[in-house]
Amino acid sequence: MTWSAPVALAVVIGMAPLIPGIAAKTKARLAGRRGPPVLQLYRDLGRLWHKGVVYSRVTTWVFRMGPVVGVVTAGLAACLLPLDGRGALITFSGDFVAFAYLLALGRFALVLAALDTGSSFEGMGASREVTVASFAEPALFLAFVALVLATDSLSLGGALGGPLVQAWPAATPALAMVTASLFLVLLAEGARVPVDDPATHLELTMIHEVMVLDHSGPDLAMILFGHAVKMTLFAALLIGAIFPRASLPVLPAIGILVAGLVVVAVAVGIVESVMARLRLTHVPQFLTAASALAALGVILLLVA
Amino acid sequence: MTQIVELLLLLVALTNFVVLGTTRLSTCIRAIAVQGALLGLLPLALYPGGSLHTWGLAAGTILVKAIVLPRFLRWAIREAAVRREVEPRLGYVASLLLGVAAVAAAFAISRQLPLLEQAREMLVPVALATVIIGLLVLTTRTKALVQVVGYIMLENGVYLFGLIHVERVPFLVEVGVLLDVFVAVFIMGIVVFHISREFDSLDTTRLTELTD
Amino acid sequence: MLLLALLGVPAVAAVVAYALPAPGARAAWLGLSASGHLALVALAWFAPPAPVFAGWLALDALGLVVLSTVSGLFAVVAWYAVGYLRRASPRGGRAFASCLLAFLGAATLVAVSHHFALLWVGLEGMTLAVAPLIFHRHDRRSLEAVWKYLVISSVGIALALLGVFFLATAQAVAPGGRPLVLDDLVSGAAGLQPAWLKAAFIFLLVGFGAKMGLAPMHTWKPDTYGEAPPLVGGLMAGALTSCAFLGLARVTQVAVAAGIAPFVRPLLVGFGLLSLIVAAAFLIGQTDLRRLLAYSSVEHMGLLVLGLGLGGLGSYGAVLHLVNNACVKGVMFLAVGNVLLSAGEGPAPVLTGALRRTPASGLLLLVGLFAVTGSPPFGLFLSEFAIVSGAFQGGHYVIAFTVLALLAVIFVSLSARILDAVYGPAPAAARVAESPWLVAGPAALALVTLMLGVFIPGPLFRALADGAQVLGGWAP
């Protein structure tokens, strides 16, 4: 671990609120609107952080704990990714299990916080959240398996590091499928179209948004920030898979990461513009397709 | 003496057919009494020296099989006021035909078995035939009393076969045999008596309460 | 002398019992004489008695095992009868004790006779002694039961007699040796005429099999056990069947010695499997507890002949199974008897909830269930394990798995019914007092079978091993 890892971490976390902003901007532009400023989320966060809070009388400490855990797990998960392309802050054999399960812990906390309100809407959102996640998880893990197979390394630092550079030419179709799968997972985990629609205003159709209806003030800020970090992490994971940067010097590596994040955000925005949201009952099929893609990648790698 | 033995055995076989073919209960009992008497005579014919052992056996057999048992059965008929028909499950003609088949089978089986002496060639098949016909009567007649008769025939068949060993197998055993037959029939008789009291009939087709 | 005493005690006691006027005295006399007999049997373990009557009566290992089993079971049943006769008074009470003692005498004769005709006489005696006991209620059902029992077992016993004569015939071809004496049959087995011997085996198998209750000659069993007083049922299932099995074992002994084991074993195995199948099929949906036990008895008879037929370790298993089966059947029948007593006389209702009405008997029933289904650590587990091992050893995998599958089916039906009887809803909540007379005996038997699962005393093991050896097998 060198100085580059904390720097990259700081860059990613710092950039996180930008990503939804870019996506929203892209979407607005493509629709011919001006859209909110790219930095809108920073502003929202700042404002929320300085507000007071209103709590439902039904809630307990679980409700307040949810956002905290959500942010902390997202941050810790970020420590596990080799954001600078060469090594993570914390790396160990099988650390991507920790990556996924840390994010799962965050989700668990938020879902419980939602259920703590006793609201039927938030219950509905929580239910959908866990449903979607359960279909996304196998795809994510299969993608990891493919990376492990391609690189023969059991840690994220290795799987997204040097060996992947050599693996790309040898197994281009397989890795392409894996990255495609990762992109689909990103859409699901980031609560974006076609799985979820961050811009909807009808609670009955929401997933992630409706889960946090009752949060306010700093709690809501933490949720929004944590969610942005999480989405950024998936984007960073995707970039890591597409552009293994172990051989590049540090600054270009981080530069590519930043550029890549922007590109992914734009891509998300484009998807949101050109696709309609899926019916909820079709989400499982969509994510199963993601799993199938990743599984195909694994099969290709196994056969090779 | 062989001719006498064969004659006696033939008569035994005939009495079997009488039981199979008769419609009357009393005929059945008479036939079984005759068979008992014939069985009593057989040891004397088979072992012409006439030891005390043989004579004793003959006397005992005649006493039990020809006198006491038939008497007892007649007493049971009277006490239980049984109707005098045999009431077969299977027709008389069919029974007779089956009886013939049984005799044929008995002869066939006997030929498979290594025999001891030429003189007793008839003994084994007739014994077996009596056993089989006894079983036949047991299964094809509905009246408890006739079934007892069938059982006595079965025992008679066994006894007939035992006659081969009268010299070798000591006295004690034969007493046991006679005693057993006696006790078995005696107890069966008591039960028959109770059956008639409980069910107002000796028809065992009514004894079908215990099933699964 | 000891042998004569063993035979004499029950015989004299039977006569004395008939003479005793007071019912209480008769019951006590029954218990005392049974205990005396048991003491004599115990003596036989320490001082093996010499053969008498030119070897017609002798006590070998197999006989000793059967005799001890029967005598022990009988002692328990006799003392149980003390309590039982206070609560229920079967008709012909005077003959009740005498018949029981006569039954013991006949059983002793079977166990100690080394002469096939004597053995046959003993078995016939047992059959006849038990008939009046079945007919205790003098109603239609018990009448029907006793009629069927008498006819079928008499037919069976007649065929067995024919078998005995065949055996004599087989021996007569090769003169020399005392006729029908077991030891001479075995030692001169090579000279026996095989065809007659095989015929003898078949008739004895059918005859003794009918006594044991092997399928398809078992048809009398559910009816008889279902109608007899439970203690008589226990004696029949534990002692009468054991003695009949001893007869079958004796003739198997001769057959094995004569080298016709390949002819004999498939027959025994076939009857064993058939009995297991029939028992499994008829246990399903059986609601009457005593009929349930009857089919369970068919099952265990099947296992016995199966072990005998498999040979090897199976022979050892069969002999051990005989002891265990007698104990367990005692426990079960006596416990069911208590449950029936608590329900009162009359046609048996569907009994449930014994644990609430009669806790001790309910518990015994529960213990009996696990013992009778061969659960460790009860003795039946070891014997069934030995029989299954015997099947594997002989390479009969299909048989082994068939047996185990059938045991599983049997377990389902047995446990379903008995657990219902134990735990099910109690019809009347009132608890019924249980006399210690009625509980101590079956409890003792349960302890014995429990002990046999973890501890087989050395002398007993040697006797079992000897028994297995003469049957053409070996002990582990």
Place this chain on the structure above:
Amino acid sequence: MIPFFAGLATIVVAGLAPAVFRRRPARAARAFRGLFVLGAAAAAWPAARVLAGGAAVEVRLRAAVPGGDWVFGIDPLAAFFLIAILLVGAASACYGAAYLAPEAGRRPVAVVHLLTALEVAFLAVLVAARSVIPFLIAWEMMAVLAYFLVVFESDRDEVRRAGLIYLVSTHTGTLALIAMFAFWGQPGGTLTFDALAAAAPVGAGAALIFTLALFGFGFKAGLVPLHFWLPGAHAAAPTHVSALMSGVLIKMGIYGLLRVTQLAGAPPAWWGWLVLCLGLASGVLGVLWALTQHDLKRLLAYHSVENIGIILIGLGVGALGARFDAPVLAAIGFGGAVLHTLNHALFKSLLFLGAGAVQRATGTRVIDRLGGLARRMPLTWTAFLIGSAAIVGLPPLNGFVSEWLVYQGLLRSAHLAPARAALFAVAGLALIGALALACFAKVGGAVFLGQARTAPAREGGEARAGLLVPMFALAAACVAIGGAPVVVVGPALRVGATIAGGGAAGAAAAVGPALGRISLLALLLVTLAWGLWWWRERLLARRIRGAAETWGCGYARPDPRMQYTAASFAAPLAAAYGPVAGVEVVREPDRFHTRPRELVLDHLAIPFWGRVRGWAVKLHPIQHGRLWAYILYLLGTLLLLLLYLALQTGGARP
């Protein structure tokens, strides 16, 4: 071995205490708890020494029945299971003392305590047994005692039914084990495990042994489709017994499989694949069916099926590793299996104890009748939450550690060409984890959070200390293992290596370095979360903290009954899996509800028995009561036998 047996004896004596001090319940409970914990500690002492690297101990007793000596010993495998048994046993028993106290007088409580003590003692004897006869005795005693415990409330019909199904299943499994041992022990006749290991067959013989082992032990473990007895029995038993059953009793199936693998050598490859696939099926279906349950205890019981699946995945990987001569992989696979066994024992019994506390407080286990208990039972909720997070496999708790180890095994199969297809199980394991998360979100949310849905749920108060202390002891163990996995992973890998026949050092080198990082991660997680919480509290201390009704999206008068129900929560997942989920939707004019179905029990096991029954009943007319036919049977038999004679002899006239 002396402290071991002395400890077990003390446990049994503890079991007698409630009967002895029947008149003084307080003293009885004290004596019971004190002696039980003392005995468990004494018995666990030698096990702990073995796990710490001490030599295995063994004692040989001359047996009075055939089958060779009765050997008892503690080797690493036994020691690992012993720790789980004694820990969970002590916790459950102590809990039981308080849990059953309200029932004293109505039901035979003292008997239950004695049976519980015996159950724990026989479980311990089972894993210590090193020869067949004592093994089978302990096995059956364990099973039968558990039956008696299950039917504690035998006045209820469904309890008796569940008990019967359990008993029949366990006995069937035992018969398979009897077949296995009888077959295995046939050449020698000596039935010590040493002798069995020496006589381990190869080829078809080994296949037979492993098949029977999988059937017999699998029935106990409750792997799909042999799990059908499990939910009913767990739901029917008193709660602390459910905890004991789910925590350790069903694990004896796992123990048996591991022991057989150790004795019989590397299992055939197909067996490894089969176990892996069954593990996946159990895991996915178990958690899916758990999700659809309405009864809290049934739900937890189905989670046992799920976790058995996870354990079997590890076991399958271990078996493949052993087969293909990759001891490191095998050690990691088996190590993951045993570690997850321990962890599941801890958190599942914790969850059951929590469910028991809920039932005591509210009188119901129906999830949709509860709600809002977090306010009235904060401590119970805390413990339950720790258990929930642990069972879902979330860091920083113990479930994460063992699932991570199982993942390690799966991923390392990438290096082993013939076993590489095992990698696909990773997806299954991920799915299991995500579904478990959904399920425990549902449980926590519906039972403890929100508002009470019915009157009983409004009345419940915090559980008594007698219930809480055992729960927190287990929770502490979960946290400790999660925070410092190095304590248990090493021993687990050593156990795995004894089964795999080597590879301890390699496995330790492979996964050892990660353990410190996991601890670090746990530490960071807790510290950061606490720090952020503290910061937030400080921020908010100076601001307005309003209180209001939950936002109803404009609806003014929300009502507790309007809350999202647990059934609705699970509905999208149940719908996605269609008929496999087995949810029956009942639409009535005035009601609309769902009912979980027991797919295997109701559609496979019971119909199968019905078929058997049908065949049997077809035979019943044989016994039609007509004597003449009975004699005909006899005659027919005789004639058939004579025919056989004729064919055999073929007219041998001299």
